[in-house]
Amino acid sequence: MSFRKRNIGVQRSPITSSHADSTVETNSAPSPTASGIRPSPLTGQATTSTGAYSLDSLLGGHAGLALGSSLLVEESGTTDFAGALLRYYAAEGIIQSHTVHLVGAGEQWIKDLPGLVGDAEAAEAQKQAKSDEKKMKIAWRYERLGQVDADRGSRVVPQRGPAPVQNAEQQEEQQSLAFCHTFDLAKRLAVPPEADINHIAIAPQAPLSAILQNVAHRLNTSPPHTIHRLVIPSLLSPALYPPTAGAPENLLQFLHSLRSLLRQFSGRLTAMITLPLELYHRSTALVRWAETLSDGVLELTTFPHLMDSANSLAESGGARATDEQPQGMLKLHKLPVTTERGGGGAAAGVGDDLAFTVSRRRFVIKPFSLPPAEGDTEAQQGNAEGGALGKATKIDIEF
Secondary structure (H helix, E strand, O other), X not given: OOOOOOOOOOOOOOOOHHHHHHHHHHHHOOOOOOOOEEEOOOOOOEEEOOOOHHHHOOOOOOOOEEOOOEXXXXXXXXXXXXXXXHHHHHXXXXXXXXXXXXXXXXXXXXXXXXXXOOHHHHHHHHHHHHHHOOOOOOOHHXXXXXXXXXXXXXXXXXXXXXXXOOOHHHHHHHHHOOOOOOEEOOOOOOOOOOOOEEEEOOOOOOHHHHHHHHHHHHHHHOOOOOOEEEEEOOOOOOOXXXXXXXXXXXXXXXHHHHHHHHHHOOOOEEEEEEEEOOXXXXXXXXXXXXXXXXXXXXXXXXXOOOOOOOOHHHXXXXXXXXXXXXOEEEEEEEOOOOOOOOOOOOOOOOOOOEEEEEOOOOEEEEEOOOOOOOOOHHHHXXXXXXXXXXXXXXXXXXX
């Protein structure tokens, strides 16, 4: 039996004044927020933009690439459409004042980054995109609510009266606060002199391990709230890497170490890698292991020939005569966060038919659908008037 009095509280060890002061200072000090970072709408995990809004919307519903994850972009054929995604990713990092680690590419690669779209051009592109869609009439009270800007992912509230005039400093500040910017492939990005770009040369001896040593050193010596982006174009390409880099013991060790580095700096580092499938086929065990060690895997499959307006397949993907024609198919084999840490809901886009279009100005991912069959005059006429689905009639709506 215990004879301790019940009305005496449990005594706690005394805290020294110096320890208490340090605790208060640590808890009261606000942590700076990095630009270009926002929580996931599903899980609250910190995410950053890839620079392409259409790609951000496919990454498991997180509206961006989760920090501490990698994205492997595979491409079949001799084209370099995956390089456009890398340039979007690097340009977004420079605009957001992130540290960009570029492997195996020189200054010219940075000079070819796409430039920002002006406010007038962005508004015109948004107006054209909205004109293609049919406006659904709903209750009058909902028409006053804010609309979602499909190009930048920000909430646009309709204003009454003339729009306020903004000077150059306010416009620049508004662009810097955006999560995903709109880029134009026909323009060139004006890289600011204070941009932190780390060019990593490929060493002839042990090139893969030297890459991670360089990145780890910069992560340890940089401020604790700096966001880093690792850009690796054309991994294992014979034009950049020695033949020994493609050995399984070297590549798999590199991917294991990169995965460990991403988990160690899970709130500061992301990576995007491109891999040419013409040199390393996807059916090989080496590529399968590379996909397993990557958090997200995309595959770009180009069409075997260029499509023109005379080809019946040119109107695939719901494209009309005035739309840009797709260059190939996009497959989502694996999504970050969804496959390992859970969450993400239904993996939107996995298993769907998606096509990508790389025009002179932009890179867009959209759903893919075949054109109407030959002989179906009614369906072909509806496709010419209102897209792939045609005009909806009363009979089509009733069910």
